[in-house]
Amino acid sequence: MRILFLGDIVAASGRSAVIRCAPMLRQALKLDLLCANAENAAHGFGLTPKIAESLLESGLDILTTGNHVWDQPQIISYLEENPTAPILRPINMGASSRQLLPGRGYADLEISAGRKVRVINAIGNIFMQPCENPWYALEPLLRAGKFNATTGSDTQTAELDAIIIDFHAEATGEKLTLARLCDGRASALLGTHTHIPTADPCLLPKGLAYQSDIGMCGCYESVIGMEIETASARYLQSLPRAKLQPALGIASLAGVYFETSSATGCATRIEPFRLAASDDSLLRTSLPQECLPYKNELQGMIAATN
Numbered sequence: 001m002r003i004l005f006l007g008d009i010v011a012a013s014g015r016s017a018v019i020r021c022a023p024m025l026r027q028a029l030k031l032d033l034l035c036a037n038a039e040n041a042a043h044g045f046g047l048t049p050k051i052a053e054s055l056l057e058s059g060l061d062i063l064t065t066g067n068h069v070w071d072q073p074q075i076i077s078y079l080e081e082n083p084t085a086p087i088l089r090p091i092n093m094g095a096s097s098r099q100l101l102p103g104r105g106y107a108d109l110e111i112s113a114g115r116k117v118r119v120i121n122a123i124g125n126i127f128m129q130p131c132e133n134p135w136y137a138l139e140p141l142l143r144a145g146k147f148n149a150t151t152g153s154d155t156q157t158a159e160l161d162a163i164i165i166d167f168h169a170e171a172t173g174e175k176l177t178l179a180r181l182c183d184g185r186a187s188a189l190l191g192t193h194t195h196i197p198t199a200d201p202c203l204l205p206k207g208l209a210y211q212s213d214i215g216m217c218g219c220y221e222s223v224i225g226m227e228i229e230t231a232s233a234r235y236l237q238s239l240p241r242a243k244l245q246p247a248l249g250i251a252s253l254a255g256v257y258f259e260t261s262s263a264t265g266c267a268t269r270i271e272p273f274r275l276a277a278s279d280d281s282l283l284r285t286s287l288p289q290e291c292l293p294y295k296n297e298l299q300g301m302i303a304a305t306n
């Protein structure tokens with residue numbers, strides 16, 4: 001399967017860039033699955049139902065979230081009323097009360113050619129709000145411990161072509177620890193939340209695609225997508241405490257492209273995905289080779305978003 005996972009979509013510039021580029025990215029990469037973390041899509045904080053629907057209509061298959069999931073209260077009733085909407089909140093939020101939260105932490109999607117993929121959203125424990133240990137929430141949803149890649153070894157996951165985890169967390173050590181635990185039992189574990197793409201996309205020894213953080217779809221002339229002036233004022237603790245505002249510049253897209261084998265459930269290829277409006281943008285463009293013939297057109301679409 002050919003999968004593109006985009007990092008945190010931040011504010012109007014980020015979501016406009018994603019919406020404009022999604023159809024061409026699907027075509028260029030012949031994608032079976034296009035996912036994005038959308039926890040900052042609504043002016044930097046949370047996700048409204050209307051924005052979620054516009055992202056899904058543009059060609060995204062599923063949206064994940066993170067610590068900002070409840071920032072826009074409309075999403076709470078929306079998820080209660082639409083329990084099968086392809087919008088996830090971290091499965092391990094709220095510690096022991098998580099069963100009472102609206103929404104769901106994973107979804108099994110049926111995609112093209114009868115293939116099935118499980119997408120899971122989990123959140124980290126370190127330097128984050130208290131939550132259930134992510135491993136204990138994830139573990140029952142993964143392939144069995146002694147997974148035989150060619151035959152499958154458990155009924156619950158044997159029919160899945162891939163298991164993909166968005167691990168929304170701050171600490172790289174926690175992300176990599178969880179990835180090592182998931183290696184051989186899932187297809188990919190991708191870090192989100194820091195908004196900064198790391199330089200470590202790799203295949204772990206038992207076939208897990210991994211990147212500590214896949215970055216954001218937002219304006220990089222900023223402090224993680226927020227206006228530099230207000231971020232600086234808050235950091236220096238000037239009073240009154242300034243409210244963070246999304247940076248107004250042109251967004252760049254960041255994420256990761258990877259491929260998985262339906263025969264084994266393992267990842268077979270992983271490439272960084274970074275697309276800026278121009279080659280002198282702060283974020284340097286790096287694309288899978290299949291995207292290169294479309295690069296100028298994609299950059300033009302992003303540049304036209306402001």
Ligand SMILES: [Fe+2]
Binds near residue numbers: 039040
């Ligand atoms: Fe975020």
Ligand SMILES: [Fe+2]
Binds near residue numbers: 039066067068193194
């Ligand atoms: Fe976050």
